[in-house]
Amino acid sequence: MKLSRRCFLSFVLGGAAGTALTPLPWKLTDDLSIWSQNWPWTPVPPDGATNFVNSTCELCPAHCGITVRTVADRAVKIEGQEENANKTGGGACLLGLSGLQLLYGPTRVQGPLKRIEENGTIRFQPISWQQAIDEVVAKMAELRSQGKPQSVACLSGRDVGTVPQLFKRLLKAYGSANFVSMPSVEDAYASALRLTQGIDGFVGLDxxxxxxxxxxxxxxxxxxxxxxxxxxxxxxxxxxxxxxxxxxxxxxxxxxxxxxxxxxxxxxxxxxxxxxxxxxxxxxxxxxxxxxxxxxxxxxxxxxxxxxxxxxxxxxxxxxxxxxxxxxxxxxxxxxxxxxxxxxxxxxxxxxxxxxxxxxxxxxxxxxxxxxxGAQTMPTYDYLNWPAVELDVTAQTGIAKGRLDGAGSDKYPHVGSLAHRLIEAIDASAGELQMLLVAECNPCYSLPDSDKVKAAFEKIPFIVSFSSFMDETARQADLILPNHVYLERYEDVPVMAGTVQPTIGLCQPVVSPLLNTQHLGDSIIKIALGLQGNIAKAFPWKNYESCLMETLGDQWPLMSDQGYWASEAAASSSERGFSTASGKLILMNGTLGAIFMAEAPVTASGGDYPLQLIPYDSIRLTSGYVGTPPFMIKTVEDTVLKGQEGFVALNPETGKSLGLASGDMATLITPVGQASVRVHHDDGVMPGVLSMPRGLGHSAYDSFLAAKGVNINQLIGTMEDPASGLDAAWGIRAKLVKA
Amino acid sequence: MSSNDHVNTHGTAGEPDPSSHHAPGSFPHILLFFIIGLALSLVVGWGIFPKLLYSQKSQPFGFSHKVHLEQVDQGCQSCHFFREDGTFSGSPRLAQCLECHEEMQGQSEDEAIFVKEYASKGREVPWLVYARQPDCVFFSHTAHVLGAKMDCVTCHGHIGTSDSLKPYEENRITGYSRDIWGPSLTGLKHNSWDRMKMDDCAECHAKYDVLHDSSVQTKRDACFVCHK
Missing domain, CATH: 3.40.228.10 (Dimethylsulfoxide Reductase, domain 2)
Incomplete structure (x- = not known):
């Protein structure tokens, strides 16, 4: 039988008609549409039991109460705690909401790391926790046996709460007074309260x-x-x-x-x-x-x-x-x-x-x-009733050597910590500091004159970072002993930040630790136990959790349930009196007179640098220990950050006098450093002033954050307040040159 | 032979030959091919295609709902329960099974597999779920079972009293169970539980349109009720 063209067409027609009479085309259409709506690579969250954990946000000093929703062992949503509304506003800010990106993000340190230098290249090699702790202990024991315990310092993000206090205790028992916390406005408020009211505390704003x-x-x-x-x-x-x-x-x-x-x-x-x-x-x-x-x-x-x-x-x-x-x-x-x-x-x-x-x-x-x-005087939190530390001779001698940053000395009697002075001290005499322990802060990024900070860090023979993230400071460390992030750990966080109701937030593990990390409190206790003798004796706790439970005592069940403890609102009455000799608030005396008569710290005068560069804070960026999460970076206006380029805002008048139009590239030069920026004209900036946000220009972290914009801390230097010694930097002289 | 001759010859052969009824190009001849095409496509569409579309998989081990249902007090919800927050637990997790099956309860081979391969190793049982809807569908058991007071049988059939698990037929294109489209490729069903496509959901939602009026325009249920 011969197949003609007509026969073939007939065969095809018959086939088409027959196919239409079967379920095949209709079923295939349906299946393909389901398939195309459910690509196998589309991420689908696994199902599981939903749970809500009350905890405390640790990402900024506000320490707001949060509720975290979990599905199975995954944290899926962070929300503000409504019950906590009177203390922290009852919501969560952009940073608080983005916290999950820090937990699950790619910049976390996976486990303990040791810096290895081979043929001029530096890399971090994973080590065991036992080795990590042993190396810290060995180094500390060696320095102690040389009679130099004071050459060990700790730089901490906070100085209240059990973890910073465990650190302080470790250094004390070891023989060093060099526990330095990162600067904040609380330092200035605390000094003012001591001088005018004779009270150790902080200011609550009603x-x-x-x-x-x-x-x-x-x-x-x-x-x-x-x-x-x-x-x-x-x-x-x-x-x-x-x-x-x-x-x-x-x-x-x-x-x-x-x-x-x-x-x-x-x-x-x-x-x-x-x-x-x-x-x-x-x-x-x-x-x-x-x-x-x-x-x-x-x-x-x-x-x-x-x-x-x-x-x-x-x-x-x-x-x-x-x-x-x-x-x-x-x-x-x-x-x-x-x-x-x-x-x-x-x-x-x-x-x-x-x-x-x-x-x-x-x-x-x-x-x-x-x-x-009004402004309420809030006494310092004093719920830590730990037994006194017994000091051996080495410890006594070490502590008697005083602090490297000079805080509390005759020169700077009003302050507790001067981080920039520690950097100065390292820079001036390198041998004085042999070992630095860095916890919950990123000084190589967030302290003014960050290039100088990095250079000073280069001079420290041994740096241990406890950072959860591969940040600028962790990169400079010899050992990284990563801490759990705040959603994986217990920690008490006393709230200051202007609260009028004394509140201790409890950070609780929302999920089990995802990586090979260890609680900073446990690391400290293990280091102390490794150092033996009086140092080990000062740490009678099995682990951090037992230390915390013992410290919080009866409050523990309530705190673990609601995520915080709050006292009754502070009595708003001046009848409480003040703790000065006269029982009155001092408006003026010899000490205060000298401070009032002194000039406020200013930027060096004009000359080569006709403009002033002033940093500002934006709620869309964070400039402290943690980096800005991707969710937040996405919200930054394109007049502040466009692609990788950062902008400097200036008045159109200033721009005109410099011959710089909006969008032009320029080089921003200050006595401390220089950077390439794009110009943005903004009527809201005073003529003669350049304005840039804090929180950009990271060299560490992932592609969402690294190399975006300029780190203003590379451009501004320290500006020491003559009265307190605090670094009150609010700007720097600068010039802007068309690129 | 010249090229012209060839054309002539060919032209002559192309003329219909009145003496032959089944010559190529004649109507019956063309019809025959049409019928062959029709028959073949029907065979492919009804016979071969369904067999190719589904692959058969067996569950990790046999399971008798009947035996379990006899042992428990609260019916289906003894194992497929609602959590405190109203969400539905779905297939039991290992921890639930272990409440009774930490050790062997009977002599069945299937239980032995469970205890040896899963219970003792702490591994979750990778059940193949017949009723799993595509991820583009949102379904709440609470709304249907606790809210609308529907019983399990309406959608799941008499699986609760079955003595064994049938083979799981997986659609090779979508990856979902055959139970969603239903056993018959025609889409026809005899029981309410035979099919769970959108039309089957809509059937009930349309029937009770007084309750289901989330769309302002149509006064019926809006798309987003199920497609979030």
Missing amino acids: VENTDFILSFGSALLDGYGSPQRMMQAVGRLKKQRGTLVQAESRLSNTAAKADIWLAIKPGSEAALALGMAQVIISRGRYNSDFVNAHTEGFDSFAAMVKEKYAPSAVAEVTGIAPEVIAQTALAFAGAKNPLAICGRGKGQTPVSLKEVLAIQALNALVGSINRKG
């Missing part, structure tokens, strides 16, 4: 009950203190027709939402506060009941501000017209519950002692100390 906030550059809407709490407080204030005054050189989110924006010259906050004090006193608008009953040194304070801070003089320093200063000061004094707030940006960098004293003096003049809606 933002919920105030009707007038006078903020000296505090980024209330960009992450100051506890971000949600501050945002909600500002929202309430505006709803109830209260007043928000923002004194800041840049039109920040807070300044934009303020009722009055005082565009002051950078660094002149203290002068503005004292100028306002002068107005309040000279017009007799201070709270005489409070001032007479509860303060001392008022007359000399009044004389000092009269002499040095007359509105005309202050107007020159701050750039604010005398009548505006006077009006704002009188409005502040006329409010029912006014509150002046100190701390630039997020409050994660110190201010000068003069500035915090001046701002607290304003609060005192209007009676807003320990009053509803």
Whole structure:
């Protein structure tokens, strides 16, 4: 039979008709559509039992209460704790919500690592935990046997809570006083409280009950203190027709939402506060009941501000017209519950002692100390009742050698820690520090003049990092003993950050540790036990968890259930008195007089550098220990970061005078370093000022974060406050050259 | 022979030959090919295609729902229970099985496999789930069982009283069980549990459209009720 063309077509037609009478085409269409909607490579979260764990966020000093939803052993969602609303605002910020990306992200250290140098190349080799601890112990024992225990120091992100205190205890028993914590505005507040009220503590800000906030550059809407709490407080204030005054050189989110924006010259906050004090006193608008009953040194304070801070003089320093200063000061004094707030940006960098004293003096003049809606004096948390450490001779000798950073010495009597001074000391005499233990901080990125910090770290013979992430500092370490991240561990975190209700957050394991990491507390205890003798004796605990449970005692069941412990709100009464000799708040005495008379730290004068570079804090970026997670980087405006390029914002007027249009490439040069940046014209930046955010320009971490923008800490140097020694850097002289 | 001759010859051969009824190109001849095509495609579509589409897999070991149902107090929910938060536990996890089967309870070979291969090694049993819907479908047991008071049989049939597990037929294209489309490729069903395609869900949702009116436009259930 011969197959003609017609026959073939007929065969095909028959086949098509027949196929249409079978389920084949309809079934195939359906199956292909299901297949295409469920590609095998599309990630599908595994199913499992849902659970909610109450815990505490450790990503910034606010330590907000969080609830983490888990499915099986996976954390899937972080939310703010509503029950905790009165302490931390009851929500979670962008960083808090992005925490899971830190837990599951690719930049975590997988297990203990040792730095190996071979043929000029450096690599990290995985080692066992036993070897890691043994190496630390061997090095510490060796230095101790040489009679140099004081050459071991610890740099820690925090200094309150059991873990930092275990570290401090280890160093003490070992024979070193060099426990240094990273700087923050709390340092300045603590010094001011000691000097004026004789109290060891921190300042609580009763933002919920105030009707007038006078903020000296505090980024209330960009992450100051506890971000949600501050945002909600500002929202309430505006709803109830209260007043928000923002004194800041840049039109920040807070300044934009303020009722009055005082565009002051950078660094002149203290002068503005004292100028306002002068107005309040000279017009007799201070709270005489409070001032007479509860303060001392008022007359000399009044004389000092009269002499040095007359509105005309202050107007020159701050750039604010005398009548505006006077009006704002009188409005502040006329409010029912006014509150002046100190701390630039997020409050994660110190201010000068003069500035915090001046701002607290304003609060005192209007009676807003320990009053509803005012600045509350919160005593230090003292729930650690551990037995005293028995010191052997080596330890006593080592501690007697004092601190490398000079904090607490005659030169810097008012402060507890000076991280930048430690760096200076390493830089000046390399042999003094033989070993540095770095915990929960990233000084090689986040301290000003970070290149100098890195260079100083190069000089340290032995660095141990306990970082959970491969950050800039961990890369410089000889050994990395990675800690669990906060969603995998127990830890107590006493809340400061302006809270008015003493609260201890409990960080709880939400998931079992994903990697070969070890709790920092356990690492410390194991190191101590390895060192034997009195040092081991100072650590009578089986492990960190038993230490924590013992420390928290009866509070443990409640805390592990709700994720925090909170005392009754602090009694808002000035009747509590102060712990000074007279029982009064000191407005002025010899010590304070010297501080007030000293000039505020300023950037070196013009010359080659006609502009000023000022860093600012953004709620979309984080600049501390942890890096900014990808979720947050995605929210950064393309006038701040575009692709890999960082921008510097300047006034169009400044841009015009420099011949730089918006979008031009330029080289930003400061006495400390230089960087390639793109120019962005912004009317909200003062002429002559360059503005850049903190938190960009990482050299470590993954492709989501590394090499994006410029690390402003590479461009700004330290600016030491002459009164306290704190690094109150708020900017640096700079120049911008067209590239 | 010239090329012209060739053309002529060919042209003559192309003329229909009235003496032959089955010559190539004649109508019956063409019809024959049509029928062959039709028959072959019917054989492929109804006979070969279904066999090619599904692969047969057996469960890790045999299991009798009947035996288990006789032993427990709370029916299906003894093992397939709702968690405290209302989510449905689905197939039991190993921990649940171990509550009774830490050690052998009987003499069956299947139980021996379970205890030896899974219980003692702490491995989860990789059950092949007949009723698993594609991931693009959201389904809540709580809404149907606790909310609408439906019984298990309506969707799952009489599996609870079966003595053995049938072979799992996996669709080679989608990877899902044959039970979703149903045993008959025609899509026809005899029982409510034979098929669980979208139309089968919609059948019930449309029937109770007074309750199911999440779409403002249609006053019936909106797509997002099941497709999140």
